[in-house]
Amino acid sequence: MSEAKKFLYVNRKAPYGTIYALESLEVVLIGAAFEQDVSLAFLDDGVFQLTRDQNTDEIGVKNFSPTFRALGDYEVTKLFVEKESLEERGLEPSDLQEIMYEDEDDDWEEKPSIQIVSRSEMADIMSDQDVVLSF
Amino acid sequence: MSEAKKFLYVNRKAPYGTIYALESLEVVLIGAAFEQDVSLAFLDDGVFQLTRDQNTDEIGVKNFSPTFRALGDYEVTKLFVEKESLEERGLEPSDLQEIMYEDEDDDWEEKPSIQIVSRSEMADIMSDQDVVLSF
Amino acid sequence: MKFGIVVSEGPYTHQAADTAYHFAKAALDKGHEVPRVFFYHDGVNVATNLSVPPQDERQIQKNWTALAKANDIDMVVCIAAAQRRGILDENEAKRQGKDASNLAEGFRISGLGQLIEMGIECDRTVTFGD
């Protein structure tokens, strides 16, 4: 197999109303085993996937938001969240759950996986990929 | 059975990209046999259902737009199209196909089934129904 | 009051079938009647008995089947929509020369007239879709 490719998973849809967010996460988890260079983009309604304190008891749908916190264990550590998308939706970065990973290159220091980026930075990230998978 | 109910079929989606427009039309055709008071509303992207000169040869999907012209034979003669929706989409009433019916109460005179109405008139039509089916 | 319910999207992909289920249950709990639920568009896919979701997810088809059984709900699947999407009862499978069928218990396949009839005979019609 050739060297690692850059994979970007683009998340533009809200959770629960449709299954795309959950099934996207399932791809990310499986894909982690392939040791590619993986990034996740959250923009537009996709930023809603990361809100804290999701409680799905009343709607009877499985709450998959804790799974995002496990991504670090799969070495998926680059979650880019678009600032403008948050603002338009009345959200602050503090409305998102904390997602951490241990950086093996920096004495296993705990670092945040979520990076808030501007729309223009998001465009740069998108244009620097080999494979873009949209859900 | 009690007296006729007012049924409104609301069409807000474009044809071909999704099947809703076609399957909505199938309901209208079957529903015509029940002798209720039927109206069709075309607003938002639903106005695109009525454009003339649709030719689906290249995409391999069945062209169902001629069926609208048969609605008069089923005594479905009230097709309300929202003016503002047309304008936002760069369409004129003349971009829509002609759909006629023969008015049995007026010596079978040929009359247009499409009535262009304002958004506010559309809201009045919607609020004067017994059953609203959205597709 | 009599509530007629339309389900227009498939299970799991859209929340519509879930919301419709919770709505029907709440209506029945309040003493209303739900004489019929009509499954149209991708909603017909709710009626497949071949769905095997993970154990920790809700069982959408089984929940509907149980609710209908307990409350005598007539669950109608549109025949034209079902044929396009591959939902067949035994008779239809035989007629079409297919050696398998997949319509779950509690659902029946019929025509769009049942939707109009529901609209006429119920006090309220509520659509759940996308």
Place this chain on the structure above:
Amino acid sequence: MKFGIVVSEGPYTHQAADTAYHFAKAALDKGHEVPRVFFYHDGVNVATNLSVPPQDERQIQKNWTALAKANDIDMVVCIAAAQRRGILDENEAKRQGKDASNLAEGFRISGLGQLIEMGIECDRTVTFGD
């Protein structure tokens, strides 16, 4: 060039499966390769062999089966997505205790790894969805 194709929506309801089909055909006509098509989300419903659309509509499943046969395309249906939606091959049906299966000829059921592998090994990956 090698094109990998993802189909994310079900047949007839969305145009995605049609556009993907025409795209794959055009790529092959131009001498490109289409080693694999991956069916995910409602795209798995393309693979049902119980669909019986009206005679005057296109036969989406049959068209894909024929294209794959003629061009040696590996058509993979995601197992997790298929189980939720009721698409089973014979083995899976047996394993789940179901007495019917509905996976059409030319499709095979496998895991999401096949999607990643396609992304790695193809020069381009194109997704058709909604």
Place this chain on the structure above:
Amino acid sequence: MSTLHTVNKSPFGDSAFNSCLAHCKPGDAVLLIEDGVYGAVAGSAVAANVEARAGDVSFYVLDGDTKARGLAAGKLIQQVKPVGYDGFVDLVAEHDRTQSWL
């Protein structure tokens, strides 16, 4: 004679909510369900559209759907009232017809 409107899609991704607001009449009610509940978030780019109609239209949000999405009551526009599935049933019964903005 009044109408219950339901909206189930995010107002940021889909035009259904705005179209609903443009077509509902004084005395009508709008119930936000599923991804439609995002229309009830305070301080968003569409919040002003809700506030502008809150005088003559009643706004409701399906409680289970807001909780699922992590939207605490304090995050919501003040004039929007939370209801459960039972409240949804009452709203359908109280209004003459229900129009789903799909």
Place this chain on the structure above:
Amino acid sequence: MSTLHTVNKSPFGDSAFNSCLAHCKPGDAVLLIEDGVYGAVAGSAVAANVEARAGDVSFYVLDGDTKARGLAAGKLIQQVKPVGYDGFVDLVAEHDRTQSWL
């Protein structure tokens, strides 16, 4: 290094097209397919957004989809070029990656 963006939903009903325009870069191409072709209609409420980017981004429309929807060439924004499925394949091959705005 450039990207082909595809948009398959109407810009009047869905925000995907506007988000695509806000994220594509000079030298990229945008191909409108399926219901996305409505974004190419001249004189619409979104036509100005296309015209504003037409200097640095190339716009294409899938010909079969415009014909299906009754959009004659004369109805389309001048800077948008029609292509067939074969042209779609070429665009994918010519750009380094394809991003679908679903």
